[in-house]
Amino acid sequence: MTDKEKILAAHLAAMCCQADEDCPAEYRTEHFRSTMDDAYDYLKEIGYLKWVDNPGQQWPAFTCSTGDG
Numbered sequence: 001m002t003d004k005e006k007i008l009a010a011h012l013a014a015m016c017c018q019a020d021e022d023c024p025a026e027y028r029t030e031h032f033r034s035t036m037d038d039a040y041d042y043l044k045e046i047g048y049l050k051w052v053d054n055p056g057q058q059w060p061a062f063t064c065s066t067g068d069g
Contacts, residue, residue: 001046001047001048005046009043009046009048010048012039012042012043013043013048013049015039016036016039016040016043019032019036020036
């Protein structure tokens, strides 16, 4: 992953995380939800986000990687 791609991935991940924290699911449009899902899927696909076990929570947590490994 190039430095520019890492920066873009970091911004996309930060925006998604902020949206998850700031906009409750019941107030999201279908377009917003599907776009967020696509963004998370892409970040997982490129290895930027990885699922981690999150016992006791209703959804899995993410961990960010640098894309170097």
